[in-house]
Amino acid sequence: MIGAGVVDGIAIQKVFVFVTQPGEMGLPAPSDARAEHARFAEAVRLSQVQLEQIVLKIKRDAGEEAAGILEYQILILEDDDFLGKIRGGIEAGQGSEAAVRVTCTEYAEFFRHMDNDYLKQRCIDILDIQKRLLDALGGRADLTALDREVIVAASDLTPSQVAEMENAWVKGILLENGGASSHSIILARSLSIPCVIGLSGLMAGLCGNETVIMDGATGEVIVEPSDEQVRRYQAKRAARERDRALLRDYIEREPVTLDGRRVGVYANISSQAETGPLLAHGGEGVGLLRTELLYMTFEKTPSREAQYGVYAGIAKALGGRPLVVRTLDVGGDKHIEYLGIEPEENPFLGYRAIRYCLDHPALFEEQIAAILMAADAGDVRVMFPMIATVDELLRARRIVEHVERELAAQGAVPRKIPIGMMVEVPSVALMAEAFARHVDFFSIGTNDLTQYLFAADRSNKKVAHLNNSFHPALLRCVEHVCAAACARGIEVEICGQAGETPELIPLWIAMGVSGLSVSIPTLPLVRKVICETDAARAKRDLETVLTMESAEDVARYLHEKTKEDQKKMRIGNHVECAVGSQK
Amino acid sequence: MLNVQLEVRNELGIHARVASKITRCCQGFTSRIEADRDGKKLSLKNVLNVMLLNVKCGELLSLTIEGGDEADACASLRQLFAEKFGEK
Numbered sequence: 001m002i003g004a005g006v007v008d009g010i011a012i013q014k015v016f017v018f019v020t021q022p023g024e025m026g027l028p029a030p031s032d033a034r035a036e037h038a039r040f041a042e043a044v045r046l047s048q049v050q051l052e053q054i055v056l057k058i059k060r061d062a063g064e065e066a067a068g069i070l071e072y073q074i075l076i077l078e079d080d081d082f083l084g085k086i087r088g089g090i091e092a093g094q095g096s097e098a099a100v101r102v103t104c105t106e107y108a109e110f111f112r113h114m115d116n117d118y119l120k121q122r123c124i125d126i127l128d129i130q131k132r133l134l135d136a137l138g139g140r141a142d143l144t145a146l147d148r149e150v151i152v153a154a155s156d157l158t159p160s161q162v163a164e165m166e167n168a169w170v171k172g173i174l175l176e177n178g179g180a181s182s183h184s185i186i187l188a189r190s191l192s193i194p195c196v197i198g199l200s201g202l203m204a205g206l207c208g209n210e211t212v213i214m215d216g217a218t219g220e221v222i223v224e225p226s227d228e229q230v231r232r233y234q235a236k237r238a239a240r241e242r243d244r245a246l247l248r249d250y251i252e253r254e255p256v257t258l259d260g261r262r263v264g265v266y267a268n269i270s271s272q273a274e275t276g277p278l279l280a281h282g283g284e285g286v287g288l289l290r291t292e293l294l295y296m297t298f299e300k301t302p303s304r305e306a307q308y309g310v311y312a313g314i315a316k317a318l319g320g321r322p323l324v325v326r327t328l329d330v331g332g333d334k335h336i337e338y339l340g341i342e343p344e345e346n347p348f349l350g351y352r353a354i355r356y357c358l359d360h361p362a363l364f365e366e367q368i369a370a371i372l373m374a375a376d377a378g379d380v381r382v383m384f385p386m387i388a389t390v391d392e393l394l395r396a397r398r399i400v401e402h403v404e405r406e407l408a409a410q411g412a413v414p415r416k417i418p419i420g421m422m423v424e425v426p427s428v429a430l431m432a433e434a435f436a437r438h439v440d441f442f443s444i445g446t447n448d449l450t451q452y453l454f455a456a457d458r459s460n461k462k463v464a465h466l467n468n469s470f471h472p473a474l475l476r477c478v479e480h481v482c483a484a485a486c487a488r489g490i491e492v493e494i495c496g497q498a499g500e501t502p503e504l505i506p507l508w509i510a511m512g513v514s515g516l517s518v519s520i521p522t523l524p525l526v527r528k529v530i531c532e533t534d535a536a537r538a539k540r541d542l543e544t545v546l547t548m549e550s551a552e553d554v555a556r557y558l559h560e561k562t563k564e565d566q567k568k569m570r571i572g573n574h575v576e577c578a579v580g581s582q583k
Numbered sequence: 584m585l586n587v588q589l590e591v592r593n594e595l596g597i598h599a600r601v602a603s604k605i606t607r608c609c610q611g612f613t614s615r616i617e618a619d620r621d622g623k624k625l626s627l628k629n630v631l632n633v634m635l636l637n638v639k640c641g642e643l644l645s646l647t648i649e650g651g652d653e654a655d656a657c658a659s660l661r662q663l664f665a666e667k668f669g670e671k
Contacts, residue, residue, distance in 0.1 A: 068600035075606050075630035082631050116637055118598060
């Protein structure tokens with residue numbers, strides 16, 4: 001099977017088939033009995049498929065007799081009286097899980113009270129069926145209750161389900177669909193869990209407990225591999241781990257360029273689960289906390305207290321390192337059901353982020369209050385997304401001041417925190433000097449800035465190629481913003497994908513960025529590139545590429561520079577070796 | 584409608600594998616096939632009913648078979664019981 005490899009890494013593990021509940025995939029929670037009946041019917045079907053596949057395997061390996069007890073269990077799943085009792089419970093308003101538990105307990109008791117020792121023991125089949133049905137009904141308990149290393153297979157996963165995998169047991173993720181929420185994949189990446197998506201037919205082909213090999217780099221998935229395949233992938237995995245080990249030294253080393261420029265190395269995260277991996281990979285703080293995930297995990301707008309708990313928790317986990325909280329960036333490709341934003345023709349150009357928040361002051365003020373309150377727990381900063389005009393920025397700032405006064409009136413005088421904004425709309429880049437007067441820092445979101453600059457939807461495959469961060473147009477744009485920030489003496493960071501592209505990092509440094517905020521797994525590589533950068537020379541390269549006409553020209557030029565450097569370094573090493581051997 | 588009494592003759596009585604065989608056999612017919620327990624009619628097309636009848640070796644099972652293929656169903660069940668479900 002082959003899918004799209006979205007998070008690098010090789011895993012060889014037993015598979016754990018995880019069936020999600022409709023209510024968790026952004027669909028409405030099943031409040032009516034009909035939806036609940038459908039959910040139960042699907043769990044029964046899945047349990048039957050699982051049992052039938054196990055029966056086939058046992059018959060092949062151990063013969064007809066051995067499969068008897070499982071064939072009996074399959075028949076239990078066809079037992080109309082048994083299923084009817086559960087359906088009756090659902091009809092009476094019980095959830096599927098509760099109805100399964102009630103009926104299974106009842107039957108298990110029948111068996112337990114028989115005067116026949118053999119039948120007494122057969123209550124175990126009922127409990128087995130109960131467990132299988134509950135597993136098939138999904139439920140978050142399953143992932144948190146794991147007690148062995150597995151590769152999780154699911155049709156799709158929500159970000160919160162991925163966040164729950166922040167334990168040592170989940171070694172890989174396989175998704176039949178995937179991409180329903182790019183947040184899930186971003187999270188998997190942060191947690192360094194290899195991930196392959198778009199595997200059609202995955203769930204029907206698995207009964208659980210098969211051994212699976214997956215390669216998150218190539219998207220390859222092998223079910224029940226041969227010994228030879230296992231050996232080959234183990235060797236491949238070991239080779240990649242050696243490569244990673246080479247980068248590990250840089251986690252400890254201060255990220256300073258060859259000519260002494262200190263550059264901050266931060267990470268983009270969406271949950272507290274990621275703070276552990278962030279610190280382990282050498283992150284110096286959070287350059288971008290996306291708060292959408294927090295809103296998505298709730299059924300309604302999370303309360304001030306709930307938000308405070310999350311922000312303060314992350315700030316504490318960072319132990320005084322900076323935490324930049326971006327206010328709600330809803331809209332675009334991030335949909336939150338309960339906010340009731342209507343579907344639009346051009347969501348990326350529509351009612352999103354700060355545009356929505358300024359129209360909903362109650363919601364916005366709650367978030368601002370939570371962020372201000374969390375400032376006691378560490379170095380917390382706030383940042384507004386999608387600002388397009390100075391007026392929007394000033395209105396957002398006034399709301400912060402208003403909330404500050406309100407908190408002070410309640411006796412909780414909040415600490416003054418730095419206020420920054422995302423630079424991701426071309427109008428802002430052009431007017432950067434004006435915006436710089438009103439903020440403490442800029443964070444350049446290169447992903448959105450690129451798609452708005454080239455007027456090319458980055459999720460539309462037909463035009464996505466236009467979004468090339470090597471293009472001189474983007475480089476000029478970023479350079480202009482950095483110049484405006486430096487002239488005003490405010491900090492400027494890059495928090496898009498371009499910030500972690502090794503060939504471009506020297507250019508950003510030459511432009512004067514104070515920090516890069518990147519995905520967690522790339523932190524060690526980014527630190528290495530910084531340590532190997534000569535900022536003065538990068539400045540000359542920058543001047544050259546800014547005069548070029550195309551992304552291809554820039555990429556070719558930077559690529560050749562890198563090759564030359566590597567050659568020089570190799571020669572340097574040889575000379576050192578030669579000198580060493582003469583001694 | 585047919586009323587029959589069948590003797591369970593295998594050593595172990597009705598256990599899980601035997602119950603499965605009886606159920607599968609009954610499911611092959613459209614007729615209703617029921618046993619009486621405490622005045623309640625239990626369909627033998629449901630495996631848990633067959634198990635919970637708790638019939639041991641040497642005991643009799645009283646069945647009511649009713650439907651278009653009742654004769655065939657009765658013959659098949661007789662044979663299954665006579666062969667001791669393929670066991671000792």
